[in-house]
Amino acid sequence: MKELIIKFSSLIMLLHSLYSFNVEHIPVQDEGRIKPLDTFARNHLLAFYGKRHFSDKDISAKDWILDLILDPEKGRDEKLFNISNPDLVSSLFLEWTSKHRYSFNEIVPGLSQQSEYLAQIDKMENSERSMFEKQLLQLSRNLSRFEDIIYLRALKMIPPSRNTENQVWKSPFDFILAGQTASLEQEQIMSSIQTYLGGRLKGENEMMTNALIDYEKALTTFSLDGVDMSKLKLETFLNEAKLFVYSLVFYLIGLIFLTLSWTLVSHWIPKISFACLIVGFLLHGYGIVLRMYIMGRPPVATLYESVIFVSFVIVMLSIILEYFRYDGLGIFVGGISGIILHFVGFSYADDGDTLGMLVAVLDSNFWLATHVTTITIGYGASLMAGCVGHLYLIKSLIPGSSNSSLKSIFKNLFGITLIALFFTLFGTILGGIWADQSWGRFWGWDPKENGALLIVLWQLMMIHMRLSGIAKSNEFALGMGLNNIIVALAWFGVNLLQVGLHSYGFDDGVARNLFIFIAFELVICFGLYYYPRFRKKSLLT
Numbered sequence: 001m002k003e004l005i006i007k008f009s010s011l012i013m014l015l016h017s018l019y020s021f022n023v024e025h026i027p028v029q030d031e032g033r034i035k036p037l038d039t040f041a042r043n044h045l046l047a048f049y050g051k052r053h054f055s056d057k058d059i060s061a062k063d064w065i066l067d068l069i070l071d072p073e074k075g076r077d078e079k080l081f082n083i084s085n086p087d088l089v090s091s092l093f094l095e096w097t098s099k100h101r102y103s104f105n106e107i108v109p110g111l112s113q114q115s116e117y118l119a120q121i122d123k124m125e126n127s128e129r130s131m132f133e134k135q136l137l138q139l140s141r142n143l144s145r146f147e148d149i150i151y152l153r154a155l156k157m158i159p160p161s162r163n164t165e166n167q168v169w170k171s172p173f174d175f176i177l178a179g180q181t182a183s184l185e186q187e188q189i190m191s192s193i194q195t196y197l198g199g200r201l202k203g204e205n206e207m208m209t210n211a212l213i214d215y216e217k218a219l220t221t222f223s224l225d226g227v228d229m230s231k232l233k234l235e236t237f238l239n240e241a242k243l244f245v246y247s248l249v250f251y252l253i254g255l256i257f258l259t260l261s262w263t264l265v266s267h268w269i270p271k272i273s274f275a276c277l278i279v280g281f282l283l284h285g286y287g288i289v290l291r292m293y294i295m296g297r298p299p300v301a302t303l304y305e306s307v308i309f310v311s312f313v314i315v316m317l318s319i320i321l322e323y324f325r326y327d328g329l330g331i332f333v334g335g336i337s338g339i340i341l342h343f344v345g346f347s348y349a350d351d352g353d354t355l356g357m358l359v360a361v362l363d364s365n366f367w368l369a370t371h372v373t374t375i376t377i378g379y380g381a382s383l384m385a386g387c388v389g390h391l392y393l394i395k396s397l398i399p400g401s402s403n404s405s406l407k408s409i410f411k412n413l414f415g416i417t418l419i420a421l422f423f424t425l426f427g428t429i430l431g432g433i434w435a436d437q438s439w440g441r442f443w444g445w446d447p448k449e450n451g452a453l454l455i456v457l458w459q460l461m462m463i464h465m466r467l468s469g470i471a472k473s474n475e476f477a478l479g480m481g482l483n484n485i486i487v488a489l490a491w492f493g494v495n496l497l498q499v500g501l502h503s504y505g506f507d508d509g510v511a512r513n514l515f516i517f518i519a520f521e522l523v524i525c526f527g528l529y530y531y532p533r534f535r536k537k538s539l540l541t
Helices: 002-016 037-049 061-070 072-077 086-091 104-112 115-123 131-150 172-176 184-202 205-219 229-241 243-263 268-295 303-325 329-349 365-397 403-439 447-467 473-497 511-540
Strands: 027-030 033-036
Touching (some): 033 037, 037 061, 037 229, 061 072, 061 184, 072 131, 104 115, 115 131, 172 184, 184 205, 229 268, 243 268, 268 329, 303 329, 303 403, 329 365, 365 403, 365 473, 403 473, 473 511
Antiparallel strands (some): 027 033
């Protein structure tokens, strides 16, 4: 009961923060956008420490960065930097520990002896660097960024004055140490920040509160184009709320109750399982809507966003499927898909700012809202069809499975395949129109275009083979299961090639996971398909 009261109180405080101005809401210009200090601190702590909160001291990212500014010497001695490569630790003349975390002062002596080597690495192309060289260079950049935070160079929290045409924000370092002239409004901003830090150092809450009030008043005197304070507060709320984590929890609970319903005869357990899936879906959707509102664009511009959105599409289709079937099939598909894709998305969230600015080729809201969203829905529906195909093959192996049950599953599989074909084909056509307006050609056999076309052709082939009688139900289910491989290659694999106009992003470390997934799908799909034949042959012999 006590824990529930504490959680409820923290929720009330979190909701209250949407209306009151706190230090974590202070806008900072970083990586091409204005973000709250909370996000700035979380992203940097993630880069240095590997987590978005300082668990060793049990403090938030915001408190960590403020403590670092107030007491730099203590911050340099804290074991903050995560070095998980023993070779890198050895090259810095450090002792390997189980926690593999080291302080700034411990790292600097060994790193300074490799300055010439670092200069050579910096001149190399990223593809030419070894993993050790990449990690060494990244560590060097992290230490430089750490120093920039200490000296307030990285904290671009002072808006440009009204008579300035550019929208480049300034840091306190620019005025205090670099000697630039500040306007009256900028001096008011710096004064309120200095007062807040002084109040924090003395532990005077009233002094800190008054400083934040003065800061907010001073901020209103600026012409802040494109800065919406309500969105900055909402982004801080989104950071704290962890909606996708809670949606994952509800998907897990729903799946647990579903497995219980297979062993315990109860009228309520399946309903509880379905309700958990729906609650997880609502939290999932709420998180996506908030991200859309904050960024002012659909949530499909990065790999992280597309993974979260695809899982949302699959869970939505699963809920519709469960509503009509009410036999646990939709709960199972939605729960499994939501859980797996959430974990995949979380792995890409660890890259840094998940609300980052778009690359130039994606900076078109109309086409982003049509082509990219449509093709992403097609990915989700295609993966959904693949999951149902797997279930059909598994169901056909279970002794006593009725033909009516298999026919019902196949009917759903075929319908979902038609939905997947529609969105993938329509999205591909819209992509051609976008390409014609952006690049001057409708089709250029770009790898990404080829991947989308391959999905369409594969699904058309399977539908044609089924309608013509060439493929029976099992063969169709096998083909749609293998379709997951084609979707993964078109979705993730194209970015590994580093060629073509669509190679605008994402991650060059996805290859291993992609190959594991392909091998897993090949083994599972062909194993489920050929196992009955091997079993029948062994019984005959």
